[in-house]
Each structure stands twice: as C-alpha cells, then as structure tokens.
Amino acid sequence: MSANLEPCLDIRGLSAVLPNGQRVLRSVSLSVQPGEVRALVGESGAGKTMIGKAVLGVLPKSVRIVEGEMLIEGEDLGRLDAKARRNLIGARTALIPQDPLTALNPSRRIGGQMTDRLVRILGWSGERAGQRIRQLLDEVQIRDPERVLKSYPHELSGGMRQRVLIAAAFAAEPRLIVADEPTTALDVTVQKQILRLIAQLQRDHGTAILFVTHDLGVVAKISQKVSVLYAGKVVEEAETAQLFAAPQHAYTRALIAATPRYTDPYASLKPVDESVLAGLTAEIVTADKDWRPGHG
Amino acid sequence: MDEARISRRALSPRLWLAGGWLLLALLAAIFAPLIAPQDPLAQDLMLERLPPFWLDGAEPGYWLGTDSLGRDLLSRLIFGGRIAFIVAFAAAISACFIGSALGLIAGYFGGWADRIISRIVDVWMAFPPVLFAILLVAVLGTGLSSVILAIAIIDWTRFCRVIRAEAMSQARMDYVESARIAGYGRIGIMLREVLPNVLPSVVALLSLEMGIAVIVEAILSFVNLSISTDDPTWGSIIAEGRLSIHQAWWVLVFPLITLILTVLSFSQFGEALKARFDPVLR
Numbered sequence: 001m002s003a004n005l006e007p008c009l010d011i012r013g014l015s016a017v018l019p020n021g022q023r024v025l026r027s028v029s030l031s032v033q034p035g036e037v038r039a040l041v042g043e044s045g046a047g048k049t050m051i052g053k054a055v056l057g058v059l060p061k062s063v064r065i066v067e068g069e070m071l072i073e074g075e076d077l078g079r080l081d082a083k084a085r086r087n088l089i090g091a092r093t094a095l096i097p098q099d100p101l102t103a104l105n106p107s108r109r110i111g112g113q114m115t116d117r118l119v120r121i122l123g124w125s126g127e128r129a130g131q132r133i134r135q136l137l138d139e140v141q142i143r144d145p146e147r148v149l150k151s152y153p154h155e156l157s158g159g160m161r162q163r164v165l166i167a168a169a170f171a172a173e174p175r176l177i178v179a180d181e182p183t184t185a186l187d188v189t190v191q192k193q194i195l196r197l198i199a200q201l202q203r204d205h206g207t208a209i210l211f212v213t214h215d216l217g218v219v220a221k222i223s224q225k226v227s228v229l230y231a232g233k234v235v236e237e238a239e240t241a242q243l244f245a246a247p248q249h250a251y252t253r254a255l256i257a258a259t260p261r262y263t264d265p266y267a268s269l270k271p272v273d274e275s276v277l278a279g280l281t282a283e284i285v286t287a288d289k290d291w292r293p294g295h296g
Numbered sequence: 297m298d299e300a301r302i303s304r305r306a307l308s309p310r311l312w313l314a315g316g317w318l319l320l321a322l323l324a325a326i327f328a329p330l331i332a333p334q335d336p337l338a339q340d341l342m343l344e345r346l347p348p349f350w351l352d353g354a355e356p357g358y359w360l361g362t363d364s365l366g367r368d369l370l371s372r373l374i375f376g377g378r379i380a381f382i383v384a385f386a387a388a389i390s391a392c393f394i395g396s397a398l399g400l401i402a403g404y405f406g407g408w409a410d411r412i413i414s415r416i417v418d419v420w421m422a423f424p425p426v427l428f429a430i431l432l433v434a435v436l437g438t439g440l441s442s443v444i445l446a447i448a449i450i451d452w453t454r455f456c457r458v459i460r461a462e463a464m465s466q467a468r469m470d471y472v473e474s475a476r477i478a479g480y481g482r483i484g485i486m487l488r489e490v491l492p493n494v495l496p497s498v499v500a501l502l503s504l505e506m507g508i509a510v511i512v513e514a515i516l517s518f519v520n521l522s523i524s525t526d527d528p529t530w531g532s533i534i535a536e537g538r539l540s541i542h543q544a545w546w547v548l549v550f551p552l553i554t555l556i557l558t559v560l561s562f563s564q565f566g567e568a569l570k571a572r573f574d575p576v577l578r
Contacts, residue, residue: 117478
C-alpha cells in the first residue's frame with residue numbers, strides 16, 4: 001500500500017474506561033482519509049470530544065484506554081514512546097479548540113504564541129515563522145495583522161480570536177486537524193463566517209479534519225463523511241449526503257428530525273423519541289455484556 | 297510595556313499614596329545617617345521625655361520628642377526603618393521564592409507532588425505563627441539573619457497555598473492543552489504558560505508579605521528576640537514606649553503610626569501592582 005492511500009487518521013476498536021470501570025468509549029472505529037472532513041456528531045456526553053482528545057494525546061488522567069489502536073498516517077501511537085508520540089502529534093496534528101476565550105494565554109501577546117509553535121515544531125527561525133504567521137492571518141482575512149500580533153487575547157473579539165486560532169492551527173501545515181466544536185462558543189452571525197473560513201482553508205491546504213460537533217446543520221455544510229456517536233459508540237457511519245438522504249439508524253433519523261428548521265421553527269423541535277433511546281440503551285447493554293477488555 | 301498602555305490607566309491614588317509613603321520611608325532608611333537629626337543611640341538624661349514639637353517644653357531639633365533615656369525619637373524611627381526594610385525585603389523574597397516554587401509544582405503537576413506539598417503546608421499552618429517564630433529564633437539565636445530565616449520558614453505557606461490554587465486552575469485551561477498537543481514538555485509549559493499567569497498574584501502577595509514581615513519583626517523585637525537591643529527597631533521602640541505610656545505617650549504612638557502606615561502601604565501597593573500587572577484587568 002502506498003503512503004498516499006493510507007488514512008490520515010485510523011482509529012480501530014478504541015475503548016476507554018473511567019476509574020470505576022464505566023466505559024466511555026465503546027470499540028470506536030473511524031478513519032479520516034487525507035484531505036477529507038469527517039464529522040463526529042452526537043449529543044453532549046456522547047464521547048465525541050473524548051475521541052478528539054485521545055487522538056491528540058491529551059485525555060484526562062482519569063480516562064484510561066483499554067484497547068484499540070490509533071494510527072496517524074500509518075504510525076501506531078501505542079507503539080511509540082511518550083516523547084516520540086508527542087513529537088509525532090505535535091508535528092502532524094493541530095487543534096481548533098471550542099472556546100477561543102481560554103485557548104489563548106491571557107498574559108502573552110498573540111504574535112509570540114503563534115510563532116512559538118512553528119519555531120518549536122518545525123525548527124524555523126523566528127523571522128520565517130513571523131512571515132508564515134502573517135501569511136496565515138491574511139488567509140483568515142485579518143486586515144491589520146501587525147496590530148493583532150501585538151495584542152493580548154482580551155483585546156480581540158471572540159471571532160477574531162477564533163480566526164487567530166484557525167490561522168495558528170493551519171500554520172504548521174498539519175496533516176490532520178481536530179476541530180472541537182469550533183463555532184459553538186461564537187455568535188450565530190460569526191459562526192457562519194468561521195465555518196466558511198475553516199472550509200476554505202481546508203480546501204486550500206488539503207488538510208484532513210476530524211470535525212466534532214453536535215450541530216447537524218454544520219455537518220451538512222462542511223463534511224464529506226459522518227460518524228454518529230451515542231454513549232461512546234458509533235451507531236452509524238456514512239457519506240454525509242447519504243446520511244441525510246437515507247439515515248439507517250433510528251437514532252440518526254431522530255437526530256435529523258430534531259434539527260430545527262428555519263422554514264418551520266415551531267413544528268420541528270422534537271426531542272429524540274423515548275423508544276429510540278430505550279433501543280439504544282438495550283444495544284449498549286448487550287454490547288457491554290459480551291465485552292472484555294482486550295477481547296472485545 | 298509600551299507607553300500608551302501605561303498612560304491609558306491613570307495612576308490610582310491608592311498606588312500614589314502607598315507608593316509615596318514606602319518610597320519616603322525607604323529613602324529615609326537608606327540615607328538615615330545623613331538625615332537623622334540626632335544620633336539615635338546618644339543618651340542625654342537632661343533631655344529625657346521631651347514632648348513633640350507642637351507641645352510646650354519641646355526642644356528644637358527633637359521633632360518627635362525623646363524617650364525616657366533622652367534619645368531622639370525621630371532619629372530612632374528612621375534608623376529602625378533600616379532594619380524593618382531589610383527584614384521586609386529579604387524575608388518576603390525568600391518566603392516568596394520557596395512558597396511560589398512549591399505551590400507552582402503542587403498545582404501544576406498535581407498527584408503525588410501535590411499531596412506531599414499540601415500535607416506539609418497543612419502541618420506547617422497548624423503551628424501558631426508567632427509562637428513558631430519565637431521558637432525558631434530561640435533555636436537559631438537572635439540576630440538579623442535568624443529573624444529573616446524564621447519569617448521565611450514560617451510564611452512560605454501563604455505563597456504556596458495561593459499559587460497552588462491558581463496554578464491548578466491555569467493547568468486546566470485550553471492553552472495549556474494546546475501547548476501539550478504542540479509537544480511542549482511539562483516543565484516548559486509550567487514556566488512558559490502557567491507562571492506568567494500567576495505572576496500578578498505573586499507580586500501582590502510579595503508586597504503583602506513585606507508588610508507582614510515588618511509586623512513579625514516588630515513582634516519579635518517587642519519580646520526582645522530580634523536584633524541586639526542596642527540597635528533601634530520599631531518593635532523595640534514600641535516595647536520601651538509601652539513602659540512610659542503615662543509619662544510620654546509619643547514614644548508609643550509614633551512608632552505605632554509608622555508601623556501601621558508601612559504595613560498598610562505594602563498591602564495596598566501590592567493590590568495596585570496586581571491590577572497593573574494583570575493584562576486582563578489592565
């Protein structure tokens with residue numbers, strides 16, 4: 001198999017547990033091909049952020065991976081020692097975080113925070129990193145880069161900060177970006193611009209994105225493929241168009257039905273049906289009964 | 297810091313008053329031999345218990361009066377400031393260094409480091425601080441360096457507790473996570489990302505601690521456990537003034553006012569500095 005055909009991210013049968021033995025990820029498998037956007041949808045608590053954190057190697061200490069593999073461009077993260085893993089993740093991946101307010105260090109200027117990573121990860125000179133950053137700020141349509149670079153985070157609006165973070169994520173040319181609900185903390189008007197910007201940069205740079213969201217509207221706009229997650233289990237996986245045209249799983253159908261529509265704002269706010277949730281719970285209970293760490 | 301940033305925030309009166317008093321007291325202490333009107337140790341029983349300048353019977357040149365041995369009170373206060381400031385700076389900086397470093401480690405690394413350091417702090421704080429200080433000085437022997445050491449040994453826990461809590465909340469921030477994703481090591485992140493954000497608190501605490509050190513030194517002087525009894529310190533002047541309160545109230549009142557103003561100024565100055573250091577409050 002040539003390197004090009006290798007998935008950018010390949011997760012195989014990943015399970016993780018809390019200290020009390022409760023499973024938070026249930027044999028999750030998904031892959032992201034180079035240059036592709038895969039959306040990961042689910043309600044809060046479904047484990048979608050957890051998957052992103054697992055890939056980036058920043059799971060909370062209490063969560064333990066008990067089985068499964070994660071491969072970034074064919075390299076198995078589990079086989080690397082801590083330092084090599086950190087270097088690989090640092091060089092090939094980046095994060096667009098959820099909350100632009102806490103994702104930038106309040107006591108450091110934007111410029112330093114952005115260039116630091118390039119100098120460290122790619123070993124660039126400060127000057128070259130500075131040029132690169134200015135180029136990226138231009139790509140995210142920041143018109144006065146010099147002022148922004150000299151600013152402290154609190155001097156910028158939420159939308160500006162998210163642009164800065166997007167620029168920083170793309171700057172080191174990662175192969176894979178994990179976007180963790182990047183529009184959730186923003187105003188609705190800004191959300192749309194930011195989403196368009198991410199899509200634009202993704203196309204220009206050919207970066208693969210694992211796009212974590214709870215918003216099916218966002219899924220439809222940005223992704224080619226979708227994995228639907230419930231209680232740490234992938235219940236459906238499909239091409240985006242396919243998923244909306246012919247959802248297979250009852251839960252997916254319920255989620256699509258629950259999405260508010262602007263044309264008919266009152267009629268369509270339907271919660272997911274009780275019977276669907278009961279069915280899901282039964283599915284999970286059966287799966288857990290048969291499951292033993294390492295043999296699932 | 298660029299100039300626009302400073303001028304945008306007018307200096308607060310709090311900073312002016314506190315800083316002004318501290319600067320005045322500090323300069324007086326530094327140049328004590330030049331500006332003190334009299335020799336602080338010269339006794340003259342002909343001039344005992346002279347009142348301050350606005351009362352009947354005052355002598356020119358003895359502005360705040362004299363004590364029961366005829367020593368000039370103002371000169372003794374000025375010279376006493378030297379010891380007060382030396383102790384304030386040396387003790388507070390040592391306590392700050394030990395406490396902040398341990399607090400940062402406990403808060404950022406958590407786990408075992410945190411458990412061990414926190415338990416030590418708990419045990420430490422169970423001792424009554426003044427008794428602890430008296431005990432330490434009794435063991436270490438009197439003298440300037442033992443007073444400084446005693447205060448540092450007792451008060452590092454103040455820094456440790458506050459900085460630990462701040463470092464803990466910083467460690468949960470997304471930018472710390474981003475730095476980890478980018479491949480920075482733990483110690484690098486602690487120094488680069490966490491430390492700058494706890495620095496405003498460190499500065500405020502440091503200033504507050506200087507005030508506390510002045511008080512502790514005064515207490516130790518008061519119970520005659522500080523520096524050799526010849527050198528005037530604010531605490532020893534207060535102790536002497538207490539004995540002659542009915543004949544010469546000024547010997548007690550002026551050092552008390554000096555002490556209170558200095559301690560208050562240190563704490564206010566610290567708060568004002570914190571507000572200026574913090575980029576979000578700025």
